[in-house]
Amino acid sequence: MIEPAQNGSSRAKSRFWQSASGFWRGASAWRVWMLCVLLVTVVVLQLYVQFRFNYWNRDFFDALESRDPARLRGQAFLLVPLCLGSVTLAVTSVWGRMTVQRKWREWLTGKVIDYWVEDDRYARLAAVQSEQQIPEYRIAEDVRIATDAPIDLALGLVSALLSAVIFIQILWTVGGDIALPVGSHSIRIPGYLVIGVALYSGIVTTAMTLVGAPLTRLVQIKNQAEAELITAAHELRDIGEGAAPRDRRSEVCRDVRGALGATIDQWRRLCWQLMRTTIVSHGNTLLAPIIGLVLCAPKFLSGAMTLGELTQAAAAFTLVQASFNWVVDNYARIADWRSSLERVGGLLLSLDRLNRETPPQQAEPPALPTGSVRLP
Known part of the structure; x- marks a missing residue:
């Protein structure tokens, strides 16, 4: 059975990492770590090129x-x-990133399939679960997302941190300080562009965190509905192929339509949630460059900043706020990843419980009509 949402979330995550982390250990893991070193090197070189572009x-x-x-x-x-x-660095980054993702997915999918099939757990799970687990969907789709996203997110986070360190120095140097008149006096603010980008990024990140809080749960429910629709369609195909009795056709057709309705309903809820988060993310995309220009405009108009320094500072402002708002830009991806991670972990926990609750037994052969002969 699937763990309750509040109770099983942390256990599912822990169980996922208990299995998935094995990929990063062992005798052959050094090849993967060498690829990761290459990817980090590429990130550093990309930032250097971006610095030169600035x-x-x-x-x-x-x-x-x-x-x-x-x-x-x-x-x-x-x-x-x-x-x-x-361009060369971008192509190298795609190759290295997708190579690590592919190898991790292959390794973890093989481990989960072996554990699922071992001791006939694939059959025993169907007999004891209280709701649809759809293990084949979790193995095929959720394992893919759970291994793809961490690589992308980790590289993005490293790039964001290094970008912030590099371009904050440009903002501090080019922007300098500014004097704000307050009555008959003036207040001098050192590094005012750095303070401005920190305040702006804090506002946007807080807004996204508040608006996007339900997203992870909605993605998880949507994925479950999609999986149940696939399972219902498989049952209908079994009837057509003669693997299931035809008298269940009407019932299964109703199940397919019900699963489709539930899936569309979850997509509708997810759509409304994504519309709310898009207001924040797209608004940030539009405003960030403008705010950088507005903050630099007084110094440009006073002659303390050249046109080139104005565009340089505005570009650096956009890059720094993007680094600070890394959570904003990746919120939907993080939610999707957490959902898949919990679903894979939940499947592994359910398979773990089979070891304690239902020891493997030889299934009884179906009864044959009188006079039948069982062939070997």
């Missing part, structure tokens, strides 16, 4: 402002190696 942005617009053709040609030539390096 300064290219400043120099290009300064050359435009000064109407200097020689500087513009120099920046145009510099753009070619920067673009080539960025």
Whole structure:
């Protein structure tokens, strides 16, 4: 049976990691760790290229402002190696990331299938569960999400942390301090762009956390409804293939339509939830660059900041707020991952309980009509 939501969530997560972490240990795990080192190196190099693009942005617009053709040609030539390096690193990142994901999924899926089949647990689970587990869906789909997402999220988090460290320095240096008039006096705020991006990011992250709180549970319920629809459709196919009695056709058709209705209803609820989170995420996408420009505008208008420095600081502001709002940008992915992680862990816990509750027994053969002969 499936664990209650509040009671079994932490146990399911713990059970998932108990099994999944075996991939990162053992004699052959060093190859995977070498791939991870390569991926982190690629992330660092990508940030360096992004750093160079930030300064290219400043120099290009300064050359435009000064109407200097020689500087513009120099920046145009510099753009070619920067673009080539960025594309090469992006392709390498995709290869390394998907290789680790594929290997982890293959390893964990094999372990779960072996555990499911061992001692006839696949048959005994169907006899004791109190609601649909749909283990084949969890093995095929939830294991994929549970192994894909951690790699993407970990690399994204490393990139966000390093981006924040690098581009905060640019904001602090280029933005400098600002004097705000207060009555007959003025207050000087050092590193005002850094303070501004921290306050703005805190507001957006808090809003997303409050608005998106129900998302994980809704994704989990939606996945369960999808799995039950697949199971109902399989039962109808069994009737068509003669593996199940045809007199159950009407009942199974009703089950399929009921499962479809429940799935559509869960998708509707998920749609409304995603609409609410989109208000926050899309609003942030629109506002972040504008707020960076607005904060830099007073210094530009006073002549304390060049056009190139204005665009450089605005770009750095956008990158830093994206790093600070990493949770905002990945909230839906995190919710989907947590849902799949708990579902795989819940399946493993149910298989664990079979060891204690229903020891494997030889199934009794079905009774034959009088006069029948059982063939070997």
